[in-house]
Amino acid sequence: MKQLTVELGTRRYPVIIGNTILEQIRSLLLLQRPVFVISNFTVETLYFNAVHQALGSLYQGHFIMLDGEQHKTLTTYSEALDAVMASGLHRDGIILALGGGVVGDLAGFVAATFQRGVSLIQVPTTLLAQVDSSVGGKTAVNHALGKNMIGAFHQPDGVLIDTATLHTLPDRELKAGIAEIIKYGVIDDSEFFGWLEQNMPALLKRDEQALQHAIAVSCAIKARIVANDEREQGQRALLNFGHTFGHVIENDQGYGNWLHGEAVAAGMVIATYLASVMNWCSTTDLRRVQQLVAAAGLPTQAPNINWSTWQAGLYRDKKVQAGQVRFILPTGIGFARITSEPVPETLLQASVTLT
Ligand SMILES: NC(=O)c1ccc[n+]([C@@H]2O[C@H](COP(=O)([O-])OP(=O)(O)OC[C@H]3O[C@@H](n4cnc5c(N)ncnc54)[C@H](O)[C@@H]3O)[C@@H](O)[C@H]2O)c1
Ligand SMILES: [Zn+2]
Structure with missing residues (x-):
């Protein structure tokens, strides 16, 4: 225990x-x-x-x-x-x-x-x-x-x-949970991300030790972030990595058709793609995130959604401040930043429609 x-x-x-x-x-x-x-x-x-x-x-x-x-x-x-x-x-x-x-x-x-x-x-x-x-x-x-x-x-x-x-728990739900586990690795802990790259098969097989380790590390990261910023005035927003895009997918597809974790998985790849085209992280980082998401059997791409639907969804997000969408973008594996810097619309559009 x-x-x-x-x-x-x-x-x-x-x-x-x-x-x-x-x-x-x-x-x-x-x-x-x-x-x-x-x-x-x-x-x-x-x-x-x-x-x-x-x-x-x-x-x-x-x-x-x-x-x-x-x-x-x-x-x-x-x-x-x-x-x-x-x-x-x-x-x-x-x-x-x-x-x-x-x-x-x-x-x-x-x-x-x-x-x-x-x-x-x-x-x-x-x-x-x-x-x-x-x-x-x-x-x-x-x-x-x-x-x-x-x-x-x-x-x-x-x-x-x-x-x-x-x-x-059905397999699909297990994988949806793994999406949030991957999130912690990307935003906060490169060593844990590496552990996940090695141990994804064990997690998918529901190996008890692997599960307990992944759960304990994830909860510890979340506990620390929450203790430092309970009301999400700052760093806690990092936990929304992948969610800004994911929420648009969930809303558009109808709740339940895409599970929360599945939408977040695709959202994390989109955010990392955006970060890489803005030169915040490397294409190697992008490839690692894509590969880990794929290894978990999670979607690496959004479904086909109109650009106007994306725009409407992104601007309705709770993370909008003073009219700017706040993005959580990785600056490497284990590091992420919250930004309200304007993102060129062409890059954003390319990110959500990437294939
Ligand atoms: N409050 C937060 O900080 C926070 C963070 C992340 C997600 N969420 C919310 O969590 C929700 C998604 O949660 P979820 O993925 O757990 O979905 P869920 O609660 O719908 O559970 C998924 C499915 O698994 C079933 N189930 C639950 N436990 C089971 C078990 N042990 N064995 C078999 N079946 C079981 C449920 O009945 C359901 O059908 C979303 O509404 C999301 O917004 C909240
Ligand atoms: Zn979530």
């Missing part, structure tokens, strides 16, 4: 990583207050019983949402709040998110807003949620005009990552 801490002063919290540890959630996270569980139908079937039993007398109720990004909406959020209210949970209660990033983001937003904020425990069951969304306190639901447009910052009190849950 590995444990690390997200250092946020009095709000610091543990991230515990281990195999078959769901059953020990109560003791590992020192839970003592009533817990309301939010999950979805897929994950409920697989893991709800274990959590329910482990909570014992602390269990206060549950809400099970429909499965899918298209249900990460204000409507589902409102239904979840109805269930929380009906359960009689008080301000001292805890919301426990059991599922992938969709459940985590929605349950997190419930916890952020119910009674102006109650405790949140994240129990992520997808690789993507384990390495990214469960740590850092971003919670949100989608709006028809954009992803994650309604939300709040609300840190959890603890994150419990049980790698045993990954054995039921």
Whole structure:
């Protein structure tokens, strides 16, 4: 078992990583207050019983949402709040998110807003949620005009990552999680990027040691960045590498057709291509990013999207400041910069349509 801490002063919290540890959630996270569980139908079937039993007398109720990004909406959020209210949970209660990033983001937003904020425990069951969304306190639901447009910052009190849950995860979802893992290597850790180049086959085979290492390194990088810039006033925006482009792909293709991680994978290649044509990084760096994304079985190219759709999507992005799109561009493997420098439109167009 590995444990690390997200250092946020009095709000610091543990991230515990281990195999078959769901059953020990109560003791590992020192839970003592009533817990309301939010999950979805897929994950409920697989893991709800274990959590329910482990909570014992602390269990206060549950809400099970429909499965899918298209249900990460204000409507589902409102239904979840109805269930929380009906359960009689008080301000001292805890919301426990059991599922992938969709459940985590929605349950997190419930916890952020119910009674102006109650405790949140994240129990992520997808690789993507384990390495990214469960740590850092971003919670949100989608709006028809954009992803994650309604939300709040609300840190959890603890994150419990049980790698045993990954054995039921579909291959495509596993790969989508690997996209976010690659992201950490590109923006922050060249040694880890090299490790990924060597160990991609082991990760794809779900080798336990490889998974635990990749998850622990990813969470440690995210924990450090979040601790330094909780509200994304600066460096935290680096975590959006690949996302500016990825969000346009997700929006255009309809949620679910392209998974978040798949869109981010193509987005990372686009951003690296842009960086290379602007001479921020080398073509060797570009080739390494492309090859690692391909080795993970992830898309290296965007689908066919109109240039006008790209423009509209990029300018609606949350990263727009004073009318300039902020790009996160690698300056080498392990290093990235946030820039609002104007990017020549021809280069941008070439990047998104690169083949
Ligand atoms: N808050 C953040 O910082 C942050 C960061 C990254 C992504 N996100 C959000 O996360 C979401 C994507 O998360 P995701 O990729 O986990 O998708 P997801 O939550 O939709 O889960 C993917 C699929 O796997 C299923 N599933 C979950 N755990 C399983 C298991 N152990 N075995 C079998 N099936 C399982 C789910 O039911 C779903 O069908 C997006 O909404 C994205 O915006 C948030
Ligand atoms: Zn992401």
